[in-house]
Amino acid sequence: MFESRSAGRPWLSAYPPGIPAELDIPRLGTLVDLFEECMTQSASRPALESFGTRISYAALGDTAEAVAAWLADQGLVKGDRVAIMMPNVVAYPATIFGALLAGCTVVNVNPLYTPRELTAQLNDSGARILFVLENFAHTVVEALPDLSLDRVVVAGPGDGLGLKGRLITLASRHIKKAVPAYRFPAGLALRFDAVINAGTGKPKIRADIGPNDLAFLQYTGGTTGIAKAAMLTHRNIMANVEQSRAWFRVSAEYGEGKVMVTALPLYHIFALTCCFFFFMKIGACCLLILNPRDADGFIKTLKSTRFTHFSGVNTLFNLLINHPRITEVDFSKLDFVIAGGMAVQATVAQKWKAITGQAIVEGYGLSETSPVVCVNPLDLPEWSGTIGYPLPSTDVAVRGLDGRDVGMGHPGELCVRGPQVMAGYWKRPDETARATTPDGYFRTGDVAVLQEDGQVRIVDRMKDMILVSGFNVYPNEIEDVLASHPAVRECAVVGALSDDTGEMVVAHVVRRDPAITTEALRTYARTQLTGYKVPRQVVFHDALPKTNVGKVLRRALRDEPPTA
Known part of the structure; x- marks a missing residue:
């Protein structure tokens, strides 16, 4: 059972008025x-459109x-x-x-x-x-x-x-x-x-x-890159819905006439909790977007609907602000705009604000945390570049490799404890133990800094996970597929910056058959991998950089500029 602590929470003094430090989680039910x-x-209200x-x-x-x-x-x-x-x-x-x-x-x-x-x-x-x-x-x-x-x-x-x-x-x-x-x-x-x-x-x-029964198996690579399912209980999801409701200070009365643009897929934990269950809780309507990648169709839908809330990831905002007909959309009824899933780029946030008049309120979470851990204040005048403050009933700590708190302003691993944290990984007690500290915190695998005012800023990811349009891509899986091709001797996969997807997959390959081409490998990968996991670029090498024990140095490859 989660036990909160009142001490060591500098963010509480920065909470907007009316937001409690603690919530009565046990009463929430299922x-x-x-x-x-x-x-x-x-x-009688509309639930879906x-x-x-x-x-x-x-x-x-x-x-x-x-x-x-x-x-x-x-x-x-x-x-x-x-x-x-x-x-x-x-x-x-x-x-x-x-x-x-x-x-x-x-x-x-x-x-x-x-x-x-x-x-x-x-x-x-x-x-x-x-x-x-x-x-x-x-x-x-x-x-x-x-x-x-x-x-x-x-x-x-x-x-x-x-x-x-x-x-x-x-x-x-x-x-x-x-x-x-x-x-x-x-x-x-x-x-x-x-x-x-x-x-x-x-x-x-x-x-x-009951509240502790499993509601979802939410598959993720977690912090190790091994695909596994986060066990999310009814209590986990209900707690995160209530934490979000308290943060945004809304009720069922508020939900009358409200419409959330639900463009992110419901199989993604961000959309599931923040667009669906949260807006069900307040009696609002979810505007379901079947295919947000169809930018023309998406714009047409937005033009014909009176929407009041918008959620997305950086690539979705970027897609819209670069559409030639975006100025035809009426954003005047927007109450707030929420971003998660991946870091929002400053240029995207600035262009969005200029076009819509609304700042992007950025938050942070993971599949393992149902998902929301931190979020910026609702009345944010401009995009902040931070992930905001921990939600009510949530503790965060920033720790070094020795497991001790590193102190304000110093980077370390972000660790989270709260009622929204999963029950563990499905059938993987070893992975659960590896991701949990002795005092009950979940280790996110992300490098963060806790600022003096209690805001949290993400610095980098500790692992080699690649984030493509808000979706986790795990190098080990792609390497296994590429290595199964008879023309590949060895390979390593890393991420590189991309203007349209945040990051892209780059494969570094040592060929067994010098005749194999980039397109042939990409075509092969498409037969076994979802599109966003297929390497955008393939770089051929005579040998891959390795440690003295033979482990490929992904970091060295990541530092190489990708080729055209």
Whole structure:
């Protein structure tokens, strides 16, 4: 159990008026309690908007109840894992709530994963049911020989949107040609609409769950670069929602008429907590953006919607401010703009403020912390370049290699303790122990400085993780793929700065076959890696720099300027 300390918290004196140092975490309950609260207080309000259509809390609740009933009919019980492999479509939040009502643990899956990546995650989690958008069903079919799934539920992008939704799904298939051919074995797969029909009208399902039960397995490379799942409990997520609500000083009354632009994918922890659960808590509406990389379509949606809140990562802000029609968007109703996932660049923050009139309020978090640890004050006049102050009921410490606090103004590893910190890594007690200090802090692996006023500034990452558009990329995984190519003798992967993605992947390769080309290696990598993990550049060497024990010196490679 987390025990807070009142001493040694210089940030408390800088808290804006009305923000408490501590919250009553035990009273918060579970995400099922949050669901019930939404249905009671906000039933008639719009909960979701997608493709220009709004879905009420009551309608979202009915769909979630049907999903829960169907899962129970499939024999799923408390603690069973349900995987969701979708972008931001209406079926996603309904499935999340349905799985939680049934007492299941949700496994969020990046829909852009390759069959190899999908297999690793589903098998590690032990997921029994997979919900997938039909655009990505072909990946599941390819991975099936190595999977052990009870059922697969296939959704269309317009599911849940009535007649208009059916037209949207048909257009996706036949006009945009966005659904590659797939065929599941007989009896394994069914449509999302069939699930809803089967579950509608059945008794409500309420599993006997408590705050310490697992709500999510959130996969991350953590601080070591080894892909693993952070075990996030109902208490973790509920605590972070309440911490955020207290920081921004908002209530259910505030949520009336508020709309959060939810462009970040819900399978990312930032969007899941900060865009979805937080805005559900206050009865606001989530504007679901299916594909924010379609800048023209994104701008068109923003022009046609009265939105009041915006969240994003640096690359998303950069995409928008460089669009020729950004000035046609009405930003006058914005209450605040939140950034996370990766560091915001100063030039991007300045251009955003000049165009929209709103400063970017930057925060910091990780999958392991549900995610928010620190955030800047809401009334920030200009982007600060810091990650702000620790949230209520949160302790941070900056420590050296010896585990001792380094003192104000000195860099060290940022360590976090609070009710939002995960229960541990799924089936990896050794990794959990490695990431936890004797006094209960989580070691983030990030180098930070604690300033005199209690603000925290991130200096650098301690590990070799590469951050591409806010997504973690782990060199070991890419090196394993490249090294499997017969023309590669050895390789090392590092990150380099990129104007459009923050960082990019650069592969340094010693060839076995001198005829192998950069494009041939990139093409090979694409067969086994999600697009953002594929090396943007490949640099060929006669030999890689190594230590005296033969370990590749990634730092030396990182210091080399990337070639064109």
